Amino acid sequence: MNKIRRRARAVGLAALLCAGIVAGGCELRGSSTERQTILVAGLYRAANGGRIVDRNSGAAVRSLLLRQWGETIEGLDNNGRVFRGSFVAESDWRGALNLRGDTTTGAPVTISGTIAVTGNKAVLQGAWIEPGLLGTIAAEADIVTPPNPNPTPTNTTVNVGP
Secondary structure (H helix, E strand, O other): OHHHHHHHHHHHHHHHHHHHHHHOOOOOOOOOOOOOOOOOOEEEEOOOOOOOEOOOOOOOOOEEEEEEEOOEEEEEEOOOOEEEEEEEEOOOOEEEEEEEEEOOOOOEEEEEEEEEEEOOEEEEEEEEEEOOEEEEEEEEEEOOOOOOOOOOOOOOOOOOOO
């Protein structure tokens, strides 16, 4: 009888473990998905030097400073408003941006769009979404690749004397 109870418990625990793995989105097989990160941090401004958002409540938005940590991204506009969200790479040159914050009038806003990177230029295009108000956002930035903290050592030959 004790063997049957122990076996039933073991089967129950195994079933519970498998259910937890499935619910957690884990996969038991050896395959994995590698996510790519594109660097999009920079100071975004309108190409013409004007507003980057065509319609919004509150003060005009003329720039957006994006800071990035992998897929986590934070924006700070010229009015001191902070936006937080994510940037997920869709390819090696383009990704989806989603930020949330509020305007200078306190209205909640979502910035939803894409950033495309070519060389050291990035172009942001998307929607500025407030309750009862929809605007477009368009801006560009120069992307600066941070220095590699662990540079690859190179072999250097030094010729001394004849």
